[in-house]
Amino acid sequence: MPRNEPTQGTEGWDGERSPGRRKAVRYAVPVAVAGVAAATIGLVPAFAGSGSPDLPKISAQDLIAKVAKSDVQQLSGTVRVTTDLGLPSLPGAGGGAGGFGGGQGAGKGEDGASAAPQNKLMELASGAHTLRVAADGPEKQRVSIVDKAAEYSLVHNGNELWAYDSGSNTALHSTAPAAGRHGKQHRTAEGLPEGLKNATPQDLAKQALKAAGDTTSVTVDGTAKVAGRDAYQLLIKPKQAASTVGSIRVAVDADNGVPLKFTLTPKSGGAAAIDVGYTNVDFAKPAASTFSFTPPKGAKVVEGDKARAKEQREHGKGIRSHKAVKDVKKDMGGLNVLGKGWTSIATIKGDGSGLPAGKDQGAGKDQGAGGDAGKFLDSIGEKVNGSFGSGRVFSTRLVNALVTDHGTVYVGAVDKQALIDAANAAK
Structure with missing residues (x-):
């Protein structure tokens, strides 16, 4: 079987999008990719296996199509996250639970700030982190941030949303919004906050691939082993000299098209600025118990819906006109x-x-x-x-x-x- 070589590519491939969609994508995506990285998350190389597998040749266009057609909705695994953005240390950084049903009130110490997703996003903006992720369709997801002393979990199961911080033994509970209600959400249709949902290789890769156009070079650059699985390596490079992005490398599962690793290297060189990858992944249906959550005995439970209702009473309309x-x-x-x-x-x-x-x-x-x-x-x-x-x-x-x-x-x-x-x- 012929080994895949980095000769297959598309210069300026833009799929079959309408002209209006292409224009919107080209304007929004590069800022979105870098902006999400700078403001929230970034991720260090996943532990790749040794050796490069021999895989059939594939063009960049076909590989992108493979990613786009991938409809894997069930998986579980561990994601390694590290960021090196060179951000200055600023005092007083933090945030409320706003998007997780708590509003501004949930950002206060007495209202469950330690369990607020936005506060955890700030922690992901630098350093190394380990995430455990699981998904079973659009109604069930779980993301856990594991560190040496404690664990933080976000659980979405049907209409229930829980955020739990084991360090403070505090749980924040809210009702998941109906998909598309009022047209816009602080959370995704799947219930998890945008930032944490986007802390996976799949979501970061989709954002990067939308940038493919006449400003971008996209090629297939060999193969790799990631989390024990065979993968093609998609290499994305801006053509515009003023960009600070050197390259984006996406390892794509050769079997099912799921991005397994995402690495963004700045043009200035050095370590990857954003790199997220699975260290292990299983595409079998997770156990139902994975998405069950009961606050531990003695945990402080904050009802986010009540906190939001209280805020609306105190400050008038909860959503700006x-x-x-x-x-x-x-x-x-x-x-x-x-x-x-x-x-x-x-x-x-x-x-x-x-x-x-x-x-x-x-x-x-x-x-x-x-x-x-x-x-x-x-x-x-x-x-x-x-x-x-x-x-x-x-x-x-x-x-x-x-x-x-x-x-x-x-x-x-x-x-x-x-x-x-x-x-x-x-x-």
């Missing part, structure tokens, strides 16, 4: 996307108030909190100038952001010069 959303967008000057593909830049027009002055503008401790804030910004951001004026660039290994002194923000998975050029052009 369309008018309120429009007012916010108006105040922000609106969100706009410049460019296309991997060099798309999201921009939010500022209100002119600008950033606090730093040491380069004469601010010091004797000028109060503004001067201190300016010094802090100077310590983590690089001062830049252009025809747009001046501002600071805040950088990670993947995503860079330019905040002008007038408060306008330019952000994308692009290099510093691309941000400055965008700001100059928008002047």
